[in-house]
Amino acid sequence: MDITLLVKLTSKAWSLKILALMHAGTPGRQAPLIAATSASRSAFASSLDHLVQLGLLEKNPGHGHPLRPEFRLTALGVPVAAVASKVIGTAPDETALAIIRRNWAVPILAITAKPTRFSIIKSELGSITDRALSKSLCTLEDQQWLEREIDVSQRAPFPTYLAVNAGLQINKAISLSP
Known part of the structure; x- marks a missing residue:
């Protein structure tokens, strides 16, 4: 991961935690992720939008089951999520x-x-x-x-x-x- 992406990624407080949780298998729906991060709704939403803008997360396309994840990791997001998981694991x-x-x-x-x-x-x-x-x-x-x-x-x-x-x-x- 380059330093520019790391600086952009960490500019929102909950970005690393969201990526680490998705890497660990937490469903990509807002309710389970908010509960797991214990972030406020506005801070969580801001971090989630930020991850989408960075191209690390994407909205799950199409329609389907109500329990289908709303968000999923992109190809760029998968290795970044693995790094985020390691970083969060050190705390x-x-x-x-x-x-x-x-x-x-x-x-x-x-x-x-x-x-x-x-x-x-x-x-x-x-x-x-x-x-x-x-x-x-x-x-x-x-x-x-x-x-x-x-x-x-x-x-x-x-x-x-x-x-x-x-x-x-x-x-x-x-x-x-x-």
Whole structure:
């Protein structure tokens, strides 16, 4: 999965959870998915529409049985749903899941497999602001998913960030590197 798709995917809070549930076999109907995600109807609907716009889900064509799934994974959505399932599987509790649902947490962890500078992270993510990046880095560091080290080997010391613990598991689940 490339970083651009990952940034777009995680811009809606419940997108990863919806894909993970569909990958696990939850029927593609709104009622079972809303119950399984525990999202509000409006947040759920927004995430579902977003997944359709990204081409990861599609409305099930035709008419049929009332229990027929309303939505199904597309060919592009199947591998993305498998990755989403791995990422969601790394969350041991609701606190961790809440952090995964944040806009920038997963993309930041995806690009910090090796020590990475703030400016490199910012350039990789494109549209992130300095403030959003700083807050996300602090949150991930507080959760001990990201480690901040100061490199003093050069004249101007600078911090680098590295995914560790559950953050490293999320990084490996996504595996952006070829």
